[in-house]
Amino acid sequence: MNQFNLSKLLFLMMMITGTMITFMSSSWPATWIGLEINLLSFIPIIYHKSNILTYEAAMKYFLIQTLASSLFLISSILMTLINYSLIYFLISITMIIKLGGAPFHMWFPSVMEGLSWNNCLLLMTLQKMAPLLILSYIPNNNCINMTIMMSIIVGTIGGMNQTSTRKIMAYSSINHLGWMFMTIKMSQNLWKLYFSIYTILITSIILMMKNLSMNHINQMSLHPYSPMIKYYLMMNLLSLGGLPPFLGFLPKWITIEMAMNQSLIIMICVMVWLSLITLYYYIQLSISSFMLNSSHLKWYMFTNMPSYNFMMITTTITSLLMLPIYSIMAF
Template sequence: MNTNFNKMMFFYTMMMGTLMSMSANNWLMIWIGMEISTTAIMPLIPNKNFLSSESTVKYFIIQSISSSMMMLGVLLLLINSKIEYQMILTSSMMMKMGVAPFHNWILEMTEGLELMTMFLILTFMKMAPLNMISYLTFKNNLFIILSLIMGSLFGLNQTSMRKMMCYSSIFNMGFIISSIQINSIWWTYLILYSMMLAMILYLMKKMKIYYINQMTLNENKMSLKMNIWLAMMAMGGMPPMIGFMLKLMVIQLMLINKEYLISTLMIMTSMLVMFYYLRMSFISIMFSSLMMKWSMWNTEKSSTWIIMFNLIAMPYIVMLKT
């Protein structure tokens, strides 16, 4: 995404729409804020990739359908209908975020996105819908279970790094939605997950890796390979990385709320997600490496802040929990 005045204007308009939606005190302003942010991000999607125009159309159609569903739910609320309006509102927000079972559209469109735009759609564009879901009292157990299962199982046979990041995002959305009633927990999870995703996408762009088999062919420095290894471990949830503390925080909350089925499912599916991140990290280190392993600490600045973030953030989370 080239930096120019038009794209900066659309980016700030998108931020303004999201902030407007999150700070609104009525349903109409929430809807207007979401529409502004959706309209502003669409000009950021087209790029040199020939699939980008198709991705733009898919994004527009899905966001239009979900916005229409949201307005239907608000109308049912206003006329005091006997139809369950909270279910319609929740389903519309799940579709807008690409949560299972409404996740197929986001998998198809990511192949035509630049990594920066993909990061915005997977993180920033989900803030306003999540904030709206936190206002509702609808039980989200079905969406949580489907997101955990689909995000872990379907990510196992993927070779595209973009689709793997999407399935990982769907899986992590299950954790975020399960803690949606406690703002401090889901906000902490979303912000730190966004940082971990930013690290992986930054390394993907720097190493020019978009498929798993490219990890065996790259000729990057050992420090970069160690970076992507640490970032994968953090995203998968390997202790003592930051991702482990985030998952532990949510699982502990589920146990306190006596949601034993969901907490057991979280542990089991986390093992599957850990497996495909371990597979990627081992491929990146073990293959085509002629450097002695004890020489790997000749790091760069980018390597240093990735290592420090993963190792120092753990005590912060422990302190936050207490």
């Protein structure tokens, strides 16, 4: 049985503090300090001495983030000596490395594979807030144009042949990073809306996968739990994929409309087309439980079924209630 760990709670508070320092800082060195506090606090959280995979994941994460932080610090020091456009380009590269966006995405799926579900949730949500905010501050960010399509393509193709749910969620996160980069390019407030809805949906999905101990896509057919929880999972996955009329379609709808107004027609059409492909591996996570008979093993008969999670139910109901909102906005 897992015991309450006070030290990890302390490191979690320090990690949140580092993120807040980055938010409130008015200079690049102070921003770097906040990022370093965040990094050094996250390493002890993800490390667990009884699991060698967490050690490997912690080392990979530390090396990649240290490389990015070093490049960011050098860029801050050379800001008064080199052209600002070059400095902003280097800072954008460092933030994309920290986020795990393409073409610097190679470390992200392997680190996700070695983490627990709680730490995966932190890596996909809280750890992305500060780098995304820094990217939104950079004016005329030409570097972000390159990584928009690359992140969406890598996230789409990379998740198609995966059987590990952690890697599928990792490539899904890379795909959504491409959409977030697109929103940063167009509006300061739109990426915050997109990130907020993404955080709500991914939190609900991660909590469900944790309760079901769902590490591979074929495990959904092995659980004797109520079919309702499987419907919840399917609805939230479809919402995460941006399928109307679910909640996840709202930020993508606004992004598409703003991109059309800015004459980015070809780019947004390709993004929408690739989003249809991502729905393929989202459906893979839940379709086996509906198309195949669940295997009810005898030793499951007297086990306690997990209670429904409040976040899961709330997110699903909210997604379903978005249909009348879409109707009102359309008219």
